[in-house]
Amino acid sequence: MPVNTTSAAAPRPLVFAGFPASSWAFALRVWLAMLLALYVGFWLELESPSSAALTVAVLALPTRGQGMEKAGYRLLATVIGVIASIAIAGLFSQTGGLLLVVLGIWVGLCTYVAGLLDGNRAYAAALCCITVALIAVEQIDTPLQVFPTGVARGAAIGIGVLAVALVNEVLAAPSYHPVLASRIEVLHRRVTDLARDAERGETPSAAVGAGLLHDIAAVRPEIASLTTESSIGTARTAAARSALVDLVSALSLGRMLAALPAASALAPEAAGLVAISRSWLRAEIGRNNAQVRGSLDALREGTSPYRAWRAPLYRSRRIAAETGARAAISFTLIAIVFVLTGWPTTELCLSLVAVIIGLGSTSPSPRNFTMVAVMATPIACVLAGILKYLVFNGVSEFQLLAIGLAPVVIGLALLITLPSPMLSSIGRLVLVFTLVVLAPTNPQSYDPEVFLVTSLFVCLSSVLVFAAQQLLPPLSGDRRVRLLLGEARRELSRADGGRARHLAPEEAAFRDAARIEQILTANGPSAIDDRMAGTAMRCFDQAAALRRCRAELDRVGQGPLAVAAQAAREALTRRNSGVILAAAEALHQSAARSDLSASAAIAALIAASVAFAPSQSPADSSQGRRS
Structure with missing residues (x-):
């Protein structure tokens, strides 16, 4: 038949x-x-x-x-x-x-x-x-x-x-949770596609990244309604919130991966460090994607997620x-x-x-x-x-x-x-x-x-x-953008990360995504300005890389690697790509002598050195390119 x-x-x-x-x-x-x-x-x-x-x-x-x-x-x-x-x-x-x-x-x-x-x-x-x-x-x-x-x-x-x-x-x-789950699933596919492009060496434009962060952060006000929807609404709210935070984290990691230079263009020593960073970023992206899928399942079933992230508003x-x-x-x-x-x-x-x-x-207006x-x-x-x-x-x-x-x-x-x-x-x-x-x-x-x-x-x-x-005109969109970008730069210049210092790196990244959402909506539903998006995404990438570095250095900052980890922290305060790269090499050598693993900290330092590279950083680019 x-x-x-x-x-x-x-x-x-x-x-x-x-x-x-x-x-x-x-x-x-x-x-x-x-x-x-x-x-x-x-x-x-x-x-x-x-x-x-x-x-x-x-x-x-x-x-x-x-x-x-x-x-x-x-x-x-x-x-x-x-x-x-x-x-x-x-x-x-x-x-x-x-x-x-x-x-x-x-x-x-x-x-x-x-x-x-x-x-x-x-x-x-x-x-x-x-x-x-x-x-x-x-x-x-x-x-x-x-x-x-x-x-x-x-x-x-x-x-x-x-x-x-x-x-x-x-x-x-x-009920609203099926609609919300479908929206988050669509966003997850977009983030996954971005990570897949990064694997192939394709760098997304700043406007694409900013638009995706805008769409993720724009869901935040709507998840609170799940609490009043049913007796298990609190668990669904926590699951949706965790999914959004992990989506922003996966997007940030994908941009770090896409920004890494090709191994053929580097010296052998630097190529080895970049390979460590690339391997770690791939593993972290995979872990984040798995967590997003788990949070989506928890959202549909009404169970608590693996971890209840906070999704702070900027x-x-x-x-x-x-x-x-x-x-x-x-x-x-x-x-x-x-x-x-x-x-x-x-x-x-x-x-x-x-x-x-x-x-x-x-x-917004x-x-x-x-x-x-x-x-x-x-x-x-x-x-x-x-x-x-x-x-x-x-x-x-x-x-x-x-x-x-x-x-x-x-x-x-x-x-x-x-x-x-x-x-x-x-x-x-x-x-x-x-x-x-x-x-x-x-x-x-x-x-x-x-x-x-x-x-x-x-x-x-x-x-x-x-x-x-x-x-007496209301605050103009251009002035809102200038104020928000100025606040982002001032936070980035502080060694302690400003008001986001009490947040986990993933939560602080979502807070930055909420700021980008406010930047893009300041002038209404108009086309995303490439220059504005480039500036906003450069601040986002640099802040995310710094927080990742601090978190990983805190994990290896005790014992034989304490001196090298402290030197890396001091290098981060200088916001200089070459100095950060040198600190990553020193940490790598110190870990090799002590027969210890510091791959995560080294990988984060490499990502930070790329993020703070001068004008060649892809975060500034308004058009995508292929490596």
């Missing part, structure tokens, strides 16, 4: 109206969760049931773990924001203009903290600013209402979180401080404009200004985020007006509210699922601002004057933030 050798094609996903079934299922979950949150809010007669619906819109994420992680940070930030609102209103409510200055300082402080964090932790820091704006600012003339308003907001957010959790559980929202306090100062000044300037104009009921506009500034601080907000707010106002005066048109029945909201909520939720960051951001912001303007209540208000004033202030808030950013 003949065997059919034709491989079965992978089943194509069901597509309806241009969107896959998974996107429709996500949109349906968002709509149902929003209706559940509104229904419970109406039933409990909350002061602001629309806050529960807004929580659902904010937590609209495609997988269970992502939504629950963000929900946890949203609850925590709300508690902190309510406490801060009570303290600020209690201490400064009667101080006039000083209260606005204090609110501006709070906005700047939250923005500063958000700049030191990533993922949903940065969102939580921004939400502390937003919560104070929505409570203290809106009640700026009635400070005694700050506490009940904060309690009402907390209750509404809790209802929204429970609605999202219940709907995701009942409708079996997908934090630039200088950039965070400058961003926070600009945010504080922008908010204060806009507040002064409102004071000078004397417009009544501007609390909503000022609170939304803080919302846009806070959310923009979590974006605050100015681009503000431009998206400028586009989203008028669209949201138009949609809210259509719903209020054409679709609902005076009705208050919840069933009609549910039917009327369906096209808008489902359509915008589908837009959120698009791969385009711009369209996805517009979809989320339009959904949020539509609910802000519509403000569903029971019974529903149809006062056209209130609607027009609300729409005006919602649009005006984004325009004022955009104008403030023209007057």
Whole structure:
């Protein structure tokens, strides 16, 4: 009987109206969760049931773990924001203009903290600013209402979180760890291909290496959501983190291997040392690849990895401080404009200004985020007006509210699922601002004057933030790059390795990869600049080689090889290729006389000597070459 050798094609996903079934299922979950949150809010007669619906819109994420992680940070930030609102209103409510200055300082402080964090932790820091704006600012003339308003907001957010959790559980929202495992597996294949090219003597360009480090480090904020996904989420988080750290380590080792010169171009003594280094690097790359595969298996099975690496985030306090100062000044300037104009009921506009500034601080480019907000707010106002005066048109029945909201909520939720960051951001912001303007209540208000004033202030808030950013521009991408590269050079010049001295070499390399990720995203999703990538990768290669050397020298620094190891450490402080090479030869001879093995330390020293070679270092090259 003949065997059919034709491989079965992978089943194509069901597509309806241009969107896959998974996107429709996500949109349906968002709509149902929003209706559940509104229904419970109406039933409990909350002061602001629309806050529960807004929580659902904010937590609209495609997988269970992502939504629950963000929900946890949203609850925590709300508690902190309510406490801060009570303290600020209690201490400064009667101080006039000083209260606005204090609110501006709070906005700047939250923005500063958000700049030191990533993922949903940065969102939580921004939400502390937003919560104070929505409570203290809106009640700026009635400070005694700050506490009940904060309690009402907390209750509404809790209802929204429970609605999202219940709907995701009942409708079996997908888990995120299979998606994350697939992404890490793709990255592992790319790193393996780079190492294979290094074996053949091919040197990857700096742009390729920097882009791969960017893609690896960009996964870091997403692995935290695995903790809230299931009871074994903590083990999966540790496994994913270890896999990412080992990927960066394998990439670093592959670049060291590719940088080694050909044996035919060297003197016999140096050729022997390079051969030792090449052999050790191959073995280390193989060990790292095996560890990545083990971590991937642990991620899928929900077991602990072989070793729980830390994946530290690089934090630039200088950039965070400058961003926070600009945010504080922008908010204060806009507040002064409102004071000078004397417009009544501007609390909503000022609170939304803080919302846009806070959310923009979590974006790589605050100015681009503000431009998206400028586009989203008028669209949201138009949609809210259509719903209020054409679709609902005076009705208050919840069933009609549910039917009327369906096209808008489902359509915008589908837009959120698009791969385009711009369209996805517009979809989320339009959904949020539509609910802000519509403000569903029971019974529903149809006062056209209130609607027009609300729409005006919602649009005006984004325009004022955009104008403030023209007057006081956010930190430019080029300046961010200069600051990050300057910090990398200063750390490299320190003999103790700077702030990364308490980290293992693998963990410190991941921290450097996170810095490169920030460098490449500083100017938005544009093409990687070859010169910038070359400078960043040269610092990365040199720092990784130095840390490897120190770690291996510490292992052989006792006993007969102590003198040679100390001489090698002193050679490393000089950052001179020839001096480091001479120290490696001296260590090799000392090990031979003592009949001891120091291959790992010798190999690391050879890699460091190549990394610190003058302009011939391949880390500086923007184009690949063949040996």
